[in-house]
Amino acid sequence: MTVTDATTPVSHYERIGGASSVKAAVELFYEKVLADPELAGYFTDVDMVGQRRHLALMLTVVLGGPNEYAGRGLAEAHKPLNIPVAHYAKVGAHLITTLTELGVPADVLAHVQAVLGEVQDQVVTTGNRPGV
Numbered sequence: 110m111t112v113t114d115a116t117t118p119v120s121h122y123e124r125i126g127g128a129s130s131v132k133a134a135v136e137l138f139y140e141k142v143l144a145d146p147e148l149a150g151y152f153t154d155v156d157m158v159g160q161r162r163h164l165a166l167m168l169t170v171v172l173g174g175p176n177e178y179a180g181r182g183l184a185e186a187h188k189p190l191n192i193p194v195a196h197y198a199k200v201g202a203h204l205i206t207t208l209t210e211l212g213v214p215a216d217v218l219a220h221v222q223a224v225l226g227e228v229q230d231q232v233v234t235t236g237n238r239p240g241v
């Protein structure tokens with residue numbers, strides 16, 4: 110044990126098993142999203158290989174892992190899609206279900222849930238659809 114080991118808190122990213130765990134989570138997450146008839150249509154013309162890579166890198170940052178994300182900002186990527194809050198909630202629920210199924214600890218889940226709340230405004234578009 111070094112001084113660094115003793116004083117540096119272990120990130121959520123390391124605790125859940127690092128890159129391979131994040132990759133597994135992203136695979137399972139998009140399986141759920143693409144199997145959801147309300148959400149699948151958003152991804153019809155999307156390159157899912159690049160999409161999985163981007164989300165994995167972003168989830169890595171959210172979990173306190175190394176920051177290698179070089180994609181677009183959340184608002185830039187999502188505002189043109191006119192995503193209503195109901196669809197945002199469904200995507201968030203698929204992510205939390207995925208992480209729960211993979212055995213991610215409750216405090217990490219709570220952190221991800223909090224981040225989902227914080228970034229909602231960057232992803233969701235309100236006021237431009239009746240009833241949304």
Ligand code: HEM
Nearest residue numbers: 151152155163164167180181186192196197200225228232
């Ligand atoms: C906190 C929630 C979300 C996160 C962290 C997230 C993350 C990402 C990331 C990292 C990208 C790639 C950006 C790029 O290519 O530069 C992306 C693109 C995309 N996201 Fe999300 N996303 C979220 C919510 C949603 C929701 C709710 C939907 C749909 C209901 C959605 C649909 C899409 C689609 C269709 C693209 C591809 C856009 C394109 O290629 O033009 N995302 N998202």
